[in-house]
Amino acid sequence: MTPRPGPFQRLGLLLLSLALPALMLVVTAACLFALTTMGNHDRSLVWVQGTPQQLQALEQYVTGHPVFRHGRVEAGAFERHRPRSCPPDMVSASFSRLHDYELLVAKTTLDGLVRESGATPCRAHAFVFNDLPNPLVPGEWSDSLAMVLLMLLLPSGTVLVAWWSCGAQHGLPRLAGSDRPAPSTLALALAVAVLGLAWVGVLEALWPLLVGEPAHALRLPSFSIGMLLVAAVYAPFLEEVAFRGWLVPIARRAIGAVPAAGLSALAYAAVHLPGGAAGALAALGLGALLAALFLRTRSVLACIIAHGGYNGAALALRDAGLL
Known part of the structure; x- marks a missing residue:
């Protein structure tokens, strides 16, 4: 039987669980800073x-x-x-x-x-100033190759290197692993996406009654194929690996499953605080749903599918004028 970690070990595990999300944000911010402050744009x-x-x-x-x-x-x-x-x-x-x-x-x-x-x-x-080429505009793809490489490869590579180097030591799940049959995992993932959208709908409906102004919980860009790929594939992959696949298993060893899921949701909401209180609340609800999905399935892939479905549906609803 594995001995229960002591107080200092638990504190160390909690700090380690937050290390990869923090590293992901730092690397992404550094890439963005480099792109917007260097070069002739x-x-x-x-x-x-x-x-x-x-x-x-x-x-x-x-x-x-x-x-x-x-x-x-x-x-x-x-x-x-x-x-x-x-x-x-x-x-x-x-x-x-x-x-x-x-x-x-x-x-x-x-x-x-x-x-x-x-x-x-x-x-x-x-x-x-800093008029960068837009990688989401087909006519500017060739001009924005360096931007795409920095914004996609460096953060992704950082997350994957940390995952692979620490996965066996800390018992992290396989990125495509799941203990449940594939159909039920997919059904749960789609249900989480729908529940996330329902939570945003509740916020949008109740926020004006409580605060007196629209919520704008999701500050969505215009729909495009490039934005769909970023929102439905790239961002969910990075965030789910860091906030669910990494944070929850490591924090679980220190404080238990449910508190670890709560910490994951709170950390995810904190990242979205710059988008306003309504945006942070929307992220808190989605983060809690995704953490619960991970505890249920122990599948990072299921969380990526749920997160990508949520983002993709939100973009489509926004483009249709429904959100």
Whole structure:
């Protein structure tokens, strides 16, 4: 019979159980910091209007410029950066991948090209700092390869190396392992996803009555195939390995199964505190459901499926205007 760990051993196990979630967050934050503070990612923007011939000439000047090689002229782009003094039907012209010392020269160059084309510029001008290529936009996939590698491979590799190096020592389950038949595990995973969405629905309904303002428990981006892959595959994999597959088994040795599940849910909610109180409560409910699913099945894969189903359904409901 395994002897019960002493107080200091239990404290050490609790700290160890929180180590991988903390490491995952630190590595992800470090990658994001590196991406948003290094390199030449700034953009200079001006808004114009004119005849089709004038706009076509401007596009030729901007996209074929011999010095600033990353120019774009397009309608409907960069709307959140457009000054209010510029009408919404204006077209944006921009140079991107600029160093900070190039911004003023790029602005002057853009103004000159607009005058040369005969188009009429809006007096307002904008600079976009850290204008990173978006890996979720198909046209920018090649430009954002380094971003994808940093944001996907480094955190994933860190989590997997820690898992494989400590798995046998701390009795962690296999990533695809389960003691229950596959159909019942899948059914439980889907039930957890549905219950998680129901919990969010309850929050959205009751929050205005209690607080007087909408909950916005899920701050969801626009639906796209890339965002679906990130939300339904990548994020659930990282978070379930760290918060359920790692945290719960190690903390369970120190404080028992149910308290370990509660610690997992609280830690998961704490990570979502920057999204507001309603978002943290939504994460608390989902974290508790996922921890209970893990205790029931001892399957990290089941938790990943439940979490991915929850995120994917939430994105789809948001795109349909239902959430």
